[in-house]
Amino acid sequence: xxxxxxxxxxxxxxxxxxxxxxxxxxxxxxxxxxxxxxxxxxxxxxxxxxxxxxxxxxxxxxxxxxxxxxxxxxxxxxxxxxxxxxxxxxxxxxxxxx
Numbered sequence: 001x002x003x004x005x006x007x008x009x010x011x012x013x014x015x016x017x018x019x020x021x022x023x024x025x026x027x028x029x030x031x032x033x034x035x036x037x038x039x040x041x042x043x044x045x046x047x048x049x050x051x052x053x054x055x056x057x058x059x060x061x062x063x064x065x066x067x068x069x070x071x072x073x074x075x076x077x078x079x080x081x082x083x084x085x086x087x088x089x090x091x092x093x094x095x096x097x098x
Contacts (some may be wrong), residue, residue: 052060
C-alpha cells in the first residue's frame with residue numbers, strides 16, 4: 001500500500017507478513033488454562049466423559065466459525081496487499097519501459 005512501511009521497525013519482518021500473522025493470532029481464540037478451571041478428579045478419570053450435548057457441539061461449531069471468520073479477514077487483507085503490490089509493479093514497469 002502506498003505510504004506503508006515495507007517492514008516493521010522493531011522486527012524487520014515485512015509489513016504484510018506481520019499483518020497476516022496478527023490476523024491469524026486474532027483468529028485463534030484459545031483461552032488459557034486458569035486456576036478457576038478444575039483439573040480432572042479421580043472420579044472423572046474413573047468414569048469416561050458422557051457424550052457431548054447438542055449445546056456443546058454447537059459451541060464448538062461456533063468457535064470454529066469464529067476462527068474461520070478471522071482467517072477470512074486475513075485472506076482479504078492479503079488479497080488487498082497483493083493487489084497493491086501488483087499496482088506498484090505495473091507502475092514501475094510503465095516508468096521503466098515507457
